[in-house]
Amino acid sequence: xxxxxxxxxxxxxxxxxxxxxxxxxxxxxxxxxxxxxxxxxxxxxxxxxxxxxxxxxxxxxxxxxxxxxxxxxxxxxxxxxxxxxxxxxxxxxxxxxxxxxxxxxxxxxxxxxxxxxxxxxxxxxxxxxxxxxxxxxxxxxxxxxxxxxxxxxxxxxxxxxxxxxxxxxxxxxxxxxxxxxxxxxxxxxxxxxxxxxxxxxxxxxxxxxxxxxxxxxxxxxxxxxxxxxxxxxxxxxxxxxxxxxxxxxxxxxxxxxxxxxxxxxxxxxxxxxxxxxxxxxxxxxxxxxxxxxxxxxxxxxxxxxxxxxxxxxxxxxxxxxxxxxxxxxxxxxxx
Ligand SMILES: NC(=O)c1ccc[n+]([C@@H]2O[C@H](COP(=O)([O-])OP(=O)(O)OC[C@H]3O[C@@H](n4cnc5c(N)ncnc54)[C@H](OP(=O)(O)O)[C@@H]3O)[C@@H](O)[C@H]2O)c1
Numbered sequence: 001x002x003x004x005x006x007x008x009x010x011x012x013x014x015x016x017x018x019x020x021x022x023x024x025x026x027x028x029x030x031x032x033x034x035x036x037x038x039x040x041x042x043x044x045x046x047x048x049x050x051x052x053x054x055x056x057x058x059x060x061x062x063x064x065x066x067x068x069x070x071x072x073x074x075x076x077x078x079x080x081x082x083x084x085x086x087x088x089x090x091x092x093x094x095x096x097x098x099x100x101x102x103x104x105x106x107x108x109x110x111x112x113x114x115x116x117x118x119x120x121x122x123x124x125x126x127x128x129x130x131x132x133x134x135x136x137x138x139x140x141x142x143x144x145x146x147x148x149x150x151x152x153x154x155x156x157x158x159x160x161x162x163x164x165x166x167x168x169x170x171x172x173x174x175x176x177x178x179x180x181x182x183x184x185x186x187x188x189x190x191x192x193x194x195x196x197x198x199x200x201x202x203x204x205x206x207x208x209x210x211x212x213x214x215x216x217x218x219x220x221x222x223x224x225x226x227x228x229x230x231x232x233x234x235x236x237x238x239x240x241x242x243x244x245x246x247x248x249x250x251x252x253x254x255x256x257x258x259x260x261x262x263x264x265x266x267x268x269x270x271x272x273x274x275x276x277x278x279x280x281x282x283x284x285x286x287x288x289x290x291x292x293x294x295x296x297x298x299x300x301x302x303x304x305x306x307x308x309x310x311x312x313x314x315x316x317x318x319x320x321x322x323x324x325x326x327x328x329x330x331x332x333x334x335x
């Protein structure tokens with residue numbers, strides 16, 4: 001449900017491995033798939049093609065559909081509508097696994113369609129749309145989901161499709177671990193720079209470090225221990241981001257293995273005037289802080305700048321963003 005980057009990647013891999021998959025999406029993507037079929041590539045050089053005549057494409061949930069599993073792959077702002085559409089059409093109890101970022105999508109979906117069995121999942125890697133019908137996985141990792149009987153028998157099938165998935169008794173620490181890294185999306189979007197160039201700017205890294213440090217403090221107060229989603233333990237990430245760039249290049253070499261042109265999808269959302277997922281990321285931190293009677297001023301500032309971006313369309317240098325966040329003057333881009 002939501003045949004975009006993640007939906008086409010997951011659905012396409014499952015279809016290529018022999019699972020009957022129905023992709024529900026928008027005309028822009030579906031027309032491209034009808035014309036070109038689906039081509040999936042990855043950073044290890046893998047290439048999977050699914051010809052157009054083997055794809056089952058729908059612009060709404062097909063009448064009478066009885067799926068044994070639904071993967072919810074819309075952006076967070078589209079969750080409630082998509083959930084309502086699924087709830088109107090599918091039998092009660094149909095399992096729906098949210099493959100979305102953030103932590104609130106399952107609760108939002110549950111409220112919109114209480115008859116379905118909603119489960120949280122997590123996609124650790126980046127998938128980008130390279131062209132019509134062409135999607136590329138640019139980083140690596142193992143899918144994660146909340147452990148549930150409805151998912152266990154799917155594991156071999158996901159594995160055979162090149163989509164290894166781990167089940168967790170409690171997915172929240174994994175989701176928070178991923179969210180910590182995704183806090184950089186807004187910094188990247190506001191900078192207007194490709195991801196790699198942004199990560200090589202010490203002042204911009206300082207902004208992300210402040211967001212992560214503030215979030216770690218809130219999580220600590222909430223008694224939540226975020227899972228390790230990068231080679232570094234979460235508590236070390238702010239210090240590593242603040243290192244002088246020559247040292248950062250060495251310590252974070254893996255983080256910098258990114259295509260020169262790659263941007264966060266939030267940068268694309270801003271450029272195209274689409275709703276961003278900032279409320280599912282910085283907004284999640286602010287909600288948790290508020291629930292504890294705390295403030296999260298750095299995350300609140302960045303959220304406000306992203307929401308305000310369409311009116312000002314201002315690109316921030318690292319120093320300007322640090323100033324906007326009220327951080328001490330940065331160490332300078334020469335670092
Ligand atoms: N891309 C990544 O690398 C990545 C990695 C990890 C996690 N994620 C998460 O995965 C989720 C999906 O991201 P994405 O990058 O795949 O987004 P995306 O490329 O925008 O794909 C979502 C697609 O679903 C469509 N859609 C929305 N509502 C729909 C509905 N009711 N019926 C049919 N189609 C609908 C959207 O159309 P409209 O544009 O018209 O709404 C869009 O084409 C997000 O929560 C994201 O944070 C993404």
